[in-house]
Amino acid sequence: MEDTAIQSLDAFLQKVPYVRFLGMRVELAGDEMTAVLPFQRTLIGNPILPALHGGALGAFMELTALAQLSLAQPGQRVPKTIDITIEYLRSGRAQDTYARAILRKVGRRVANVQVEAWQDSRAQPIAGLTGHFLMRNEEP
Amino acid sequence: MSDFNTAPLPERMLMAPHADALGLSLVSVEKGRGVMSAPWREELVGDPETGVIASGVVTALIDHTCGLAINSAMGELTPIATLDLRIDYLRPAAPRTGVTAEAHAYRLTRTVGFVRAEAWDVERGDLVATAQAAFMLNTRAQPLKG
Numbered sequence: 001m002e003d004t005a006i007q008s009l010d011a012f013l014q015k016v017p018y019v020r021f022l023g024m025r026v027e028l029a030g031d032e033m034t035a036v037l038p039f040q041r042t043l044i045g046n047p048i049l050p051a052l053h054g055g056a057l058g059a060f061m062e063l064t065a066l067a068q069l070s071l072a073q074p075g076q077r078v079p080k081t082i083d084i085t086i087e088y089l090r091s092g093r094a095q096d097t098y099a100r101a102i103l104r105k106v107g108r109r110v111a112n113v114q115v116e117a118w119q120d121s122r123a124q125p126i127a128g129l130t131g132h133f134l135m136r137n138e139e140p
Numbered sequence: 141m142s143d144f145n146t147a148p149l150p151e152r153m154l155m156a157p158h159a160d161a162l163g164l165s166l167v168s169v170e171k172g173r174g175v176m177s178a179p180w181r182e183e184l185v186g187d188p189e190t191g192v193i194a195s196g197v198v199t200a201l202i203d204h205t206c207g208l209a210i211n212s213a214m215g216e217l218t219p220i221a222t223l224d225l226r227i228d229y230l231r232p233a234a235p236r237t238g239v240t241a242e243a244h245a246y247r248l249t250r251t252v253g254f255v256r257a258e259a260w261d262v263e264r265g266d267l268v269a270t271a272q273a274a275f276m277l278n279t280r281a282q283p284l285k286g
Binding site for chain 1: 155156157158159160161182183184185186187188189194195196197199200201202203204219221222223224225226227228229232
């Protein structure tokens with residue numbers, strides 16, 4: 001993994017206040033990035049189950065896509081989210097959540113990214129996200 | 141503070157810890173429709189260069205408001221679960237400005253609820269996002285293992 005890519009990822013994670021608000025961090029193994037959303041009570045949407053808030057999970061997966069893009073395109077501004085489709089597969093429990101992103105296509109203007117989130121077992125994802133992101137390499 | 145199970149529906153929607161952490165507030169609710177707001181706060185910013193609120197906050201606001209619309213359509217707070225949620229971000233919100241969302245649960249079957257939502261920052265007619273969602277209704281809590 002090139003230093004510039006890691007610096008770009010660090011800058012994204014540290015500069016975006018909302019990343020800190022959610023408490024998200026990432027782990028890198030070579031060029032493979034796993035995003036981690038450590039459990040906090042403030043992420044709960046349904047206190048009776050209890051279950052993670054669907055919006056918090058969606059936001060975490062969107063940020064995972066943006067973090068993966070920041071690794072792939074060092075030095076660019078944070079891409080703008082054009083649209084996202086979130087599929088919820090299982091209820092998110094009151095525990096840590098992980099996510100990985102696949103860059104299905106990174107074009108000059110737009111990127112298509114697919115993210116999957118899981119808790120106990122990666123083979124049993126709790127949610128998925130597909131999103132389109134506007135790349136901003138043409139802007140000053 | 142009243143008990144979660146006995147509080148009026150809109151109050152219970154606000155008792156979700158994540159809604160509370162984001163500072164969501166209830167604007168209005170009627171059968172099948174709900175309006176809620178997310179305030180602008182420094183810690184919710186997604187683009188530090190412009191001070192625009194994170195799209196993730198809009199996602200959480202829309203998801204929550206859709207849940208409110210479904211529950212108000214059903215007239216009770218039964219357990220529901222989001223199946224899918226599609227959001228188009230039409231434009232960034234204005235810098236240092238909160239967002240308001242309105243959701244309409246326009247069709248309920250015995251098992252599934254369909255919802256549309258719109259979000260804006262300043263003017264109701266000048267949208268920042270539109271959304272479409274489907275919810276499973278009457279999901280029962282599974283006992284948690286371990």
